[in-house]
Amino acid sequence: PPYGYLDYWPITLGFNCLAPPYDDPEIRWAINYAIDRQQIIDVGWQGAGDYTLLPFPDYPPLRQFTSQIDDLLEKYPVGLHDPTKTADILARKGWVRDEEDFWSRDGERFKLVIDIGPLFQDIIPVLIQQLRRAGFEATYRSTADNYTRMTQGTATVYLWGNGGSVRDPFFTLRLYTSQYVKPTGEHAEHF
Secondary structure, eight states: OOOSOOSSOOEEEETTTTTTTSSSHHHHHHHHHOHHHHHHIIIIITTOOOOOOSSSOOHHHHHHTTOHHHHHHHSSSSTOOHHHHHHHHHHTTTTEEEEOOOOEEETTTOOOEEEEGGGGTTTHHHHHHHHHHHHOOEEEOOOTTTHHHHHOOOOSEEEEEEOOOOTTTTTHHHGGSGGGGOOOTSOOOOO
């Protein structure tokens, strides 16, 4: 193990960061802490693969760059699965657990609907259960227009591959520049 090939297209949980509540980085951190990446691999892929904490695959030409950022991964622990941190953030933001143990605020539950394509049918049930255990009313949908929904930002949460770089981090990092940001409803080349 891992039995799968090392994909150039790491899977990412993406957000429309212009849409509340995902425009708040702390909310995105709260969701991040609810995710157990190793369990997604172990259950969803039956151990046939690996995960990365970076938007890059662990390809040898990229290691000269990725090996230099361990201090950043320590400062920003994106791989930390800690639902107590999820709870701390949400409680501080005014969310409370309701009678069914879901986070609610002002009478509305924190509903998290993840748009996916058919490629992610194997891992999405595991991710959904992790989010539900952490108190999010999480579901997913796979619709014929999912790509359009992602490019226009009407899919506020989605699973998608994050690809571009196989030798130089530039080709992936440029996807995160403001030149690609479009108002919700307008087509974005890279979302």
